[in-house]
Amino acid sequence: xxxxxxxxxxxSIRGSLHRNAGVINQDAIAFGRKCDDGHIIAAISDGxxxxxxxxxxxxxxxxxxxxxxxxxxxxxVEAPDPGQGIFACWSLAVDRHWEEExxxxxxxxxxxxxxxxxxxxxxxxxxxxxxxxxxxxxxxxGYADGRIGTPILADNLPNGCTVxxxxxxxxxxxxSIDCSGSSAPDFVLMASxxxxxxxxxxxxxxxxxxxxxxxxxxNPRRIDEAVAICLSGMADWGCGxxxxxxxxARSP
Numbered sequence: 001x002x003x004x005x006x007x008x009x010x011x012s013i014r015g016s017l018h019r020n021a022g023v024i025n026q027d028a029i030a031f032g033r034k035c036d037d038g039h040i041i042a043a044i045s046d047g048x049x050x051x052x053x054x055x056x057x058x059x060x061x062x063x064x065x066x067x068x069x070x071x072x073x074x075x076x077v078e079a080p081d082p083g084q085g086i087f088a089c090w091s092l093a094v095d096r097h098w099e100e101e102x103x104x105x106x107x108x109x110x111x112x113x114x115x116x117x118x119x120x121x122x123x124x125x126x127x128x129x130x131x132x133x134x135x136x137x138x139x140x141x142g143y144a145d146g147r148i149g150t151p152i153l154a155d156n157l158p159n160g161c162t163v164x165x166x167x168x169x170x171x172x173x174x175x176s177i178d179c180s181g182s183s184a185p186d187f188v189l190m191a192s193x194x195x196x197x198x199x200x201x202x203x204x205x206x207x208x209x210x211x212x213x214x215x216x217x218x219n220p221r222r223i224d225e226a227v228a229i230c231l232s233g234m235a236d237w238g239c240g241x242x243x244x245x246x247x248x249a250r251s252p
Contacts, residue, residue: 003038003126009224010042010246013231015194017240023049027192027244028060028117030068040124043067044244046137046192048116048164055097059115062093063165067121067132086119086132086172090165116166120190124248129177129185134170135162138196138205141177142187142213148206149185151175162193187213188248195245198238212247220249 014025026049031042045063047056066089094115098104104111118135131139133152141149152173163170177185189209199205216226227245234243 003040003124005251006040006124006248007220007223007251008040008042008246008248009227010044010190010244011224011227011231012044012192012242012244013235015238015241015243016235018049018242024057025242026057026060026117027194027242028057028064029244029246030064031246032068034072034123037125039071040248041068041071041122042190042246042248043071043119043121044137044190044192044246045120046118046135046194046242046244048118050116052113053116053166055094055114056116058097059090059094059117059165062097062115063090063117063119066090066093067119071121071123084172086121086134087165087170112166116164118162118193119165119172120192122188122190122248124188125179127178127180129179129188130174131177132172132174134172135164136193136196138189138191138193140189140206140209141185142189142209143183143185146210148209149177151177186250186252187217188246189213190246192242192244194239194241194243195234197241198234198243213249216247216249220251223247223249 010029010031012027012029026047028045043064045060047060049056066086070085094112098111118137120137121132123130131151199208216223
């Protein structure tokens with residue numbers, strides 16, 4: 001599988017509830033290519049936004065930064081605990097921010113709660129996709145025969161809560177997808193929880209994946225336009241939460 005055949009794009013928009021309240025976007029997104037081998041890497045983080053997570057927008061930005069650094073420098077998502085490096089990087093980064101920017105002494109889990117956020121990450125190589133997830137959000141794979149793959153299920157807690165980078169003992173879910181054969185996925189969607197809740201349910205999400213795949217595969221080079229159009233509509237009729245979307249498509 002040639003990496004030059006992959007096209008990708010992503011954006012994040014502030015939800016209507018946050019716009020009306022004058023609150024900044026709590027989501028973060030980062031993506032690009034690895035310097036050494038050209039693998040595509042991307043990450044999305046959704047800051048929790050609740051009062052006890054009053055620095056979650058910063059936690060989300062630090063999360064995607066740590067994820068890309070992890071993929072860039074260490075990136076073996078097939079390790080027993082693939083997120084260990086990301087958890088360590090993120091914890092160090094938020095502790096440093098707490099101390100240097102706020103002038104307070106970090107208190108381990110107590111101060112880290114302020115930065116609570118989820119994380120989705122992906123690395124696309126020539127013969128393998130490597131995925132990881134901490135908390136809610138969605139990663140979906142599209143196939144030429146119309147199938148929609150759900151490689152990782154969101155790791156949620158009771159009472160509508162989600163696992164977070166600040167959850168004590170949290171572990172990243174991960175998987176590796178073989179892309180060397182003719183039945184490999186040709187489309188990837190990665191989205192924050194705001195995207196899912198705006199659609200309503202799993203059936204609607206999978207229908208959206210099929211629709212976006214059909215649109216993008218007709219002209220993969222215009223994938224950024226497809227992301228922009230999708231999010232511009234959701235800004236008005238969505239659930240009101242911030243929405244972040246990243247797509248990747250492989251040309252035939």
